[in-house]
Amino acid sequence: MTIPVVLVILMSLLLWAAKARLPIAVDPSINGAPQPLLFAVHPLFFVAQCVAALCFFVASIAFTRRAAHHDDSLLYWLGPACAVAAFSRVNYALFPSRYTDWFYTGDLLRTGFYVLLLVGASQEIGQYWDAHARVAVLEDRRRLSRELHDGVIQELALLRMEGHSLPPNFPARSRILAACDRSLDEARAAVHALGHGGDEPLALALRRTTRELAQRYGVRLDIQIDDSIEASADQQHTLLRIIREAVANAARHGHAQHLCVRLVKDGERRQLLVEDDGEGFDSAGATGANAGYGLVSMRERARTLPGFLDITSRPGEGSMVTVTW
Incomplete structure (x- = not known):
């Protein structure tokens, strides 16, 4: 992850240092209403937009196919987002922006790309925190399950064992043993429910x-x-x-x-x-x-x-x- 970041920073610095010698993307002598300027732009500008559009299209197909095999909400949003971004690059290649104060169709498409990314990221973050909360609750449930098993159930088992030592003709013997059995059943059910969490x-x-x-x-x-x-x-x-x-x-x-x-x-x-x-x-x-x-x-x-x-x-x-x- 560090190498791509360093490469992007170095490339940005190199372009900034050479900005005075870079060719002009769009011929400033062209005036009039917006129209296809395929032959009025620098070839490098046109190639860069086409390469970017191709990359976005490939990414859109890859994310869509991956989303079909993995139930990941972020992937479902990345596919259409990259498709919208690819169309924005195609629009920039055919209708390059000559006036920075104008609002172009490519700008609208690019904004849609960012909106889709924002929605997907928001859902992904929400799912992360939901999962984090579920893990915390499950850990607490398992802790309580261990406490019940090592404490309450052991004491109930001891009471049941002591109840069997009562004389057979003791009036409350059967009721005591039945109560111990019911309590053990309830405690074991609670331990299992806490430990497994319905999964x-x-x-x-x-x-x-x-x-x-x-x-x-x-x-x-x-x-x-x-x-x-x-x-x-x-x-x-x-x-x-x-x-x-x-x-x-x-x-x-x-x-x-x-x-x-x-x-x-x-x-x-x-x-x-x-x-x-x-x-x-x-x-x-x-x-x-x-x-x-x-x-x-x-x-x-x-x-x-x-x-x-x-x-x-x-x-x-x-x-x-x-x-x-």
């Missing part, structure tokens, strides 16, 4: 989460996921929270041994299904005030997708949780 595809996130849950609760798992289905970061977070609650309910309350998780398309809609072989329950009676907090939470989360949640279950026949959005 994981939905299919990959579902596979990872369901396998972790299956390993934690000791159940067999079948996964059928359509990798083409996508979701926004907020929708992905909601779906993962729903599936965590559904798997936890199936393992803890339904004592399921086998789970089947599917992500499929149903026409224009998408569906996430969690089916288990547990003990099941009366889903028709688990509505309104009779519904537990977990079921109410899953339904409310499904509505924010926007979508809805359907639970099919009978005592002794397992359960199926379906989220449609």
Whole structure:
């Protein structure tokens, strides 16, 4: 980068020193209205404008082709900007400016070139600062994730371990262990959400989460996921929270041994299904005030997708949780 700058400076100094001996670009004896002055200009002036126009045209084609292969907003503006600059040089070659106080078409085209450059540079600078802010936020999220993992989760795991040492006939033993399990699930979900920042595809996130849950609760798992289905970061977070609650309910309350998780398309809609072989329950009676907090939470989360949640279950026949959005 230093060598071209030095060459430009040296060339500028050389031209400035020899300005008295340089030929006149346009014959000052020509008067009248502006007209093509192809034969009234010095050949070097005409050649310089043509070379500049050719360089701008080549640059325009190169930037346009590169923009087609790289999603870079600056390249999208450099292509047309260089094309406008090339036409301005062609105009200067055919209609050289004899009067510095006049406003020529070439001046308008050159101004358009600078405007396009300004717009492209402004967008590039804006994207740079946006990316810089996102990196700073992501680093802070990862720091918080490490703090939660090394602090809160370790303490919750210790509480859970101590809870298992309570006598089996202790009245609050099961509630304490269930609360510890829910807290650990919430903390692990928060750690993952903070550490990844929603940059994981939905299919990959579902596979990872369901396998972790299956390993934690000791159940067999079948996964059928359509990798083409996508979701926004907020929708992905909601779906993962729903599936965590559904798997936890199936393992803890339904004592399921086998789970089947599917992500499929149903026409224009998408569906996430969690089916288990547990003990099941009366889903028709688990509505309104009779519904537990977990079921109410899953339904409310499904509505924010926007979508809805359907639970099919009978005592002794397992359960199926379906989220449609």
